[in-house]
Amino acid sequence: MGTVVETPVKEADATVTVKKPTVVFVLGGPGSGKGTQCANIVEHFGYTHLSAGDLLRAEIKSGSENGTMIQNMIKEGKIVPSEVTIKLLQKAMEESGNDKFLIDGFPRNEENRAAFEAVTKIEPEFVLFFDCSEEEMERRILNRNQGREDDNVETIRKRFKVFLESSLPVVQYYEAKGKVRKIDAAKPVAEVFDAVKAVFTPKDEKAAA
Ligand SMILES: Nc1ncnc2c1ncn2[C@@H]1O[C@H](COP(=O)(O)OP(=O)(O)O)[C@@H](O)[C@H]1O
Numbered sequence: 318m319g320t321v322v323e324t325p326v327k328e329a330d331a332t333v334t335v336k337k338p339t340v341v342f343v344l345g346g347p348g349s350g351k352g353t354q355c356a357n358i359v360e361h362f363g364y365t366h367l368s369a370g371d372l373l374r375a376e377i378k379s380g381s382e383n384g385t386m387i388q389n390m391i392k393e394g395k396i397v398p399s400e401v402t403i404k405l406l407q408k409a410m411e412e413s414g415n416d417k418f419l420i421d422g423f424p425r426n427e428e429n430r431a432a433f434e435a436v437t438k439i440e441p442e443f444v445l446f447f448d449c450s451e452e453e454m455e456r457r458i459l460n461r462n463q464g465r466e467d468d469n470v471e472t473i474r475k476r477f478k479v480f481l482e483s484s485l486p487v488v489q490y491y492e493a494k495g496k497v498r499k500i501d502a503a504k505p506v507a508e509v510f511d512a513v514k515a516v517f518t519p520k521d522e523k524a525a526a
């Protein structure tokens with residue numbers, strides 16, 4: 318008869334408490350200044366900036382099998398299926414070594430939002446929303462000069478339509494949860510950043526200042 322050796326199973330070890338990363342979604346129309354302000358936030362507040370658009374453009378450049386599909390969708394101002402974008406975001410989060418992220422330009426529609434929540438189980442800390450008129454956004458995009466295939470009048474019009482029809486409802490979803498921090502993004506860069514800083518500065522520090 319063999320001896321039964323009991324190995325104690327430590328429940329606490331099995332359910333390792335993995336701390337969920339802090340995520341801030343940075344939303345706003347095309348050209349509202351998301352990328353510009355994210356660069357400032359990174360410098361001051363130690364976040365890692367992940368632009369969904371930049372990740373998708375890098376994926377095209379890498380020659381991935383999804384590249385052509387992504388390129389066609391971006392040219393048409395359409396939103397790439399969540400599956401693709403979320404994989405890129407997750408990979409970038411893992412590779413960063415950080416635990417605080419600005420996710421810029423995502424979620425851009427209800428499908429993006431629901432899929433990210435279902436896959437990662439992460440709820441954003443808050444949503445930074447850059448509010449700007451179409452006129453001003455169009456002016457900025459046409460002066461952006463980054464050689465983007467979607468920065469032309471025809472595609473810009475399509476992107477604005479997608480923004481109004483698909484992206485704004487996501488902002489409204491978070492508004493109903495009290496998570497939206499709305500910024501007047503039509504002002505000069507430094508003034509917009511002053512408003513952004515106020516959102517990221519903890520309340521007790523503000524009181525001490
Ligand atoms: N507050 C601002 N005032 C004027 N131009 C701006 C402002 N913020 C950004 N820009 C410029 O507008 C263009 C779009 O900004 P960007 O940060 O790329 O916006 P988004 O990522 O929302 O599309 C860039 O050329 C940028 O330099």
Ligand SMILES: Nc1ccn([C@@H]2O[C@H](COP(=O)(O)OP(=O)(O)O)[C@@H](O)[C@H]2O)c(=O)n1
Nearest residue numbers: 347348369370391394395396397422423425
């Ligand atoms: N969540 C996202 C973000 C961007 N994109 C695609 O990438 C394009 C450019 O996104 P972007 O965030 O770089 O654009 P800007 O708002 O910075 O001008 C979008 O118009 C979409 O075609 C997407 O499909 N899904």
Ligand SMILES: [Mg+2]
Nearest residue numbers: 351352368370
């Ligand atoms: Mg951008």
